[in-house]
Amino acid sequence: MKLKISTYSHISPSHIQVDGKDVLATIPRSSFDEDTLAIYKSLGIDYPKFYKMDAPSKLGFLASELVLKSLDLKQYYKSEDIGVVLYGASGSLDTDQKFQATIGQPTDFFPSPAIFVYTLPNIVLGEICIRNKFKGENYSFAMEAPDSVEICSFIQNIFEQEQVMACLCTWTEFQNRDQYRSIMLVIEKEECLQKRDMNEKFSNFEEETLKQIFYKDL
Amino acid sequence: MQELINKLKKEIIEQLNLQDLSPSDIDENAPLFVEGLGLDSIDSLELIVLLQRNYGLKIAKAEEGREVFHSIKSMAEFIHKNQNK
């Protein structure tokens, strides 16, 4: 079965890109909080939940909005056939540290439920599903560095076994406010893209392409 | 009382990350949950923490907080009534 990357985005301290091309170039890069707010505003969406998200969720959420803005997957697939597969190394560690700070001292012990709910690596995946009403397969993995062979093989598998018809696959890694990147790929079957009469040249979803995307600019 | 209400508004915006709002956007009489600010269950738990940390007031169960957390005004009244006990 031939899989294609129908579109992908990349957000890092130095990049805001869709399909390898810079977008939102007018946003002056300053800090994570200002940058993400500027990206959110530029997308022209009204989604107050964004403000409540922790940093890793904001990062992954915006990367997903960048690709889904011009591609309404639900127009082509049932919501339960759209999967999301997440990979990352640090997961929710930044938020874990914030939560730990709320319970660090017996005299200042006020654990925050709003922070605690984000102390799981898979929460960003939940945010993306809630926003888009994606109800399909959901996988959340931790690995120290993106492993193109593993990722390719697994995604290929879940398509072949008809667990998903389309899927978002992301490497979302938030170490701290200076070191972060989210790469969000939309993966579809070649035959589905052909049916939509899409004549654009899409990249094949294969190890080499993944390596190029994941390790470019590193 | 108005001073307390204004302080609460600021604290709630800060605590619940309602960055798109300013204190003047919030009607102290409007329901906090569902309509009004559209807060949810995690927010109500967070408000319990806020009352405990900033005012030393304890609410044991989220359900007990329903009346208290009806609006900013009801929260202010609850604080006013209980803080000087």
Add this chain to the structure above:
Amino acid sequence: MAYLIADHIISPLGFGTAENFDTLCQGHSGLAEHIHPTIGPYIAAKIDREKLQLAFSDELSLLGNFTFAEQLCILSVKQVAQKADLDLKSSDTLLVFSTTKGNIDLLHTKQFDQSRVRLGKMAEMVSTYLGNPNKPIVVSNACISGVQALLFSMQVLHSKRYKRVVVCGVDILSDFVLAGFSSFQALSLTPCKPFDKNRTGLNIGEACVSMVISLEESGNVRLSAGASANDANHLSGPSRTGEGLSLAIKRSLANAGISPQQIDYISAHGTATPYNDEMEALAFQTEKLSEVPLNSFKGYFGHTLGAAGVLESCITAQCIKQNKFIHSLGFEHLGVSVPLHVIQKTTDGPIHTALKTASGFGGGNAALIITKA
């Protein structure tokens, strides 16, 4: 589809699957009262550190450079490898970990290098020590991690990249998780009562469980098929309709090619929070499973988070092997809005096919069909 070759459980109920299962059958719970300096008394299922030290003193004496969670993984994986006659050093063997918070206690204790709080790093520490040449994979998807790690491992075997997979589920008791659930007002002050009308919340537990699975025909239980689905509704609140869980079950049945009538037993998630249990009951009703005998093991082990799905699947496999329906500890009077057949007494009876389910934060749901081989 994959065969279960061997398994091993380290839990408050004992060391080894047999000891755990015997203790369960006798109706003993690992839940007990503990005291936290700020939270006060709480109920949890905690592994007896002294007993563990005694049982594995030789091995543990070599593991001073490892965290408690890593030590548990090493012990458990070594035990299961021995039982399965498995070569951990072979490139045909993959280690898959399932955990939500791994070494989270290091944030507080500041012992060891902080990089080990990263789940992938923790997994690498364990796999390197065990001499496994492959990069380990960590499934971390809140409370569905364990079931999903098994589903993932079945996929991996299917792709023929590895011959055998060791799935190791681990989560330990920590102030972090305790404080978190406490802030959610989700902790029960008494031993939890899944599906009961007087249930008030969950208890936390800790465990480390390993299972070896393979496509080679062997053993007498197999994992048939499964699926996951997202509620796409709320981060922490279960769906009010059970739609996501229902979808995961429907797909699992379809993937396994069986009908709801063929399910003899359900090992539910059953955390004993009011909303979770209600949501599950609704999903079981939607999938025409209301009359199937069902239990939750949380009354014995507490909620072991990332380990729960592996632990409960492992126990479910034992129930199938030994044809036992185990009492859903803590249950007295039905406390959900639709009928449900909660097991009230441990009895013998034929189990051919079982359904294991899990649901968690982030809106995830997962289901797995386990059958006699």
